[in-house]
Amino acid sequence: MKSDFFNLNFDKTTTYILLVFTVVYAFITIGIVGFRIDHLYFYLLLVFLYTFHPLTRKMVLSFVFFIIFWIIYDSMRAFPNYLFNTVHIEEPYLLEKSLFGINYMGKILTPNEYFLLNSNKILDFISGIAYLSWVPVPLMFSLLLFFKDRLLMLNFTMVFLLTNLLGFILYYSYPAAPPWYFEAYGLVEKFNIPGNAAQLVNFDKLVGMDIFSNLYTKNSNVFAAIPSLHAAYPLVTFYFSLKKGYKLISILLFCNVIGIWFSAVYSFHHYVLDVLLGILCAFVALLIYNFLILNHKPEEELVKYNQFIDRIK
Numbered sequence: 637m638k639s640d641f642f643n644l645n646f647d648k649t650t651t652y653i654l655l656v657f658t659v660v661y662a663f664i665t666i667g668i669v670g671f672r673i674d675h676l677y678f679y680l681l682l683v684f685l686y687t688f689h690p691l692t693r694k695m696v697l698s699f700v701f702f703i704i705f706w707i708i709y710d711s712m713r714a715f716p717n718y719l720f721n722t723v724h725i726e727e728p729y730l731l732e733k734s735l736f737g738i739n740y741m742g743k744i745l746t747p748n749e750y751f752l753l754n755s756n757k758i759l760d761f762i763s764g765i766a767y768l769s770w771v772p773v774p775l776m777f778s779l780l781l782f783f784k785d786r787l788l789m790l791n792f793t794m795v796f797l798l799t800n801l802l803g804f805i806l807y808y809s810y811p812a813a814p815p816w817y818f819e820a821y822g823l824v825e826k827f828n829i830p831g832n833a834a835q836l837v838n839f840d841k842l843v844g845m846d847i848f849s850n851l852y853t854k855n856s857n858v859f860a861a862i863p864s865l866h867a868a869y870p871l872v873t874f875y876f877s878l879k880k881g882y883k884l885i886s887i888l889l890f891c892n893v894i895g896i897w898f899s900a901v902y903s904f905h906h907y908v909l910d911v912l913l914g915i916l917c918a919f920v921a922l923l924i925y926n927f928l929i930l931n932h933k934p935e936e937e938l939v940k941y942n943q944f945i946d947r948i949k
Contacts, residue, residue, distance in 0.1 A: 639729055650693070650948060662709060669714045677705075690949055697945050698782050701793035702775070705800050712804070716857050717811040718827055719778060723859050725813040725823050732815075732907040748815040749779040751902045755835065757842060764839025764848065764901045766895030770866045773836060773892055774873050777885075787942045792876040792924070794938065803865045806913065814861035815905045821935050825846040831855025834904035867914030868921075875922055 657681075682703070685692040696703075717868075729746065737744040740753070751759075752754040774796060781789035816834035831852035833840065840846050870893040877886040899917075900906040929935055 638723055647821060653697075654683070657682070661707070664711060667762075673712075675798050684836075689863055694945050694948055695782060697910065697948060698786055698789060699778065699793065701797040702778065703789070708804070709800070712807075712857070715785045716823075716859075717808045718825070718857070718859050720808050721811050723811045723813065723825055723900070724862075725818055725825070728812050728862065728909060729815070729818050730906055734907045746815065747818075747901050749803050749910055751830070752819075752835065755902075757838075759786050759902060760835070760838040761842055762895065763899040764836055764842070764907065766892065766899040766906075767836060767839075767866070767871050767903060769846070769892055770869055770896060773889070776806050777873050777877065777889075781880070781887075786945070787878065787939065788880060789936045791930075794929070794934075795872055795876070795921050795925045796869070798919050798924060799868050800865060802917045802920055803868065803914070806863050807860045810861040812862040812910075813859055814905050814910075815907055817858055817861075819904070829858060831858055835901045836905070862908040862910050862918050863913035864900050865914055865917065866900050866906070867897050867911040868918035871915060871918040872921065873920075 661675075661679055665671050669675075680694055686696045687693070732746045732748075733744055736747055739745075739748060740750055740779050744949065745753075778789055778793055783790060814834075818831050820832070821829075831854070833848040833852045836852075838849035840849050870889065872891050876888040897911050899912075900911050901908055907947045
């Protein structure tokens with residue numbers, strides 16, 4: 637009996653997709669971004685999944701919007717937003733203080749500054765766990781939909797991509813320093829510094845591992861605090877869980893939404909203003925989805941693409 641595992645006798649369509657992706661990805665990573673070893677790992681992972689079994693091949697094709705998101709996000713390294721517009725350091729801080737300032741011991745503090753003076757290990761732990769979930773939760777939810785409702789998964793991941801594109805527009809329109817940057821460097825512009833785990837380092841100390849410290853030192857652009865897309869992702873995920881009719885999952889995702897919103901501010905990574913603008917990105921993306929995509933031509937194309945995936949062997 638012929639095995640489906642690593643059967644390399646692809647049809648022409650499957651072979652064409654693999655070749656086109658190889659050429660395009662090589663051009664982007666080598667010609668534009670600058671090749672790194674993790675580019676090779678990412679490519680090999682996708683090729684492995686694409687060739688391993690028909691099910692994993694369908695999975696790769698179903699995650700196309702996530703793959704596009706990651707390639708765009710990674711490519712932004714080659715085009716730092718501070719090269720296109722003025723970096724805003726003090727303005728977000730002053731606006732945050734005027735809108736959401738807390739009177740504490742006779743001084744007006746931003747919520748970040750208030751939490752810095754009133755942190756505790758329980759909140760450090762909750763904040764870290766919540767912030768770690770910003771990518772795994774949407775990925776796991778997508779995987780669930782892949783098996784339960786692949787067309788809805790395509791809708792979800794498309795809105796996820798759309799939310800990011802809206803956020804990227806804001807990144808480039810208004811480069812902004814995060815709270816920890818203003819706390820550490822004041823008004824001085826430093827373009828070649830690594831990212832900073834800020835208060836998430838307290839979570840690292842609790843668990844005895846440099847999780848966030850390692851993650852944020854690899855961040856190539858610190859001036860992308862507005863908007864907080866961390867705040868947008870769980871909201872989009874929560875919406876599609878409700879749309880699918882999941883009750884328990886929706887409750888858990890709602891807790892995740894609140895947890896990440898709180899953590900973004902508590903961790904000294906975002907102002908409340910950043911979080912609100914991230915929420916706005918999610919709402920705008922969902923409005924576009926409901927009024928311009930759903931029951932319109934783009935949705936018809938998603939249906940056709942889903943049928944195409946069905947035919948892939």
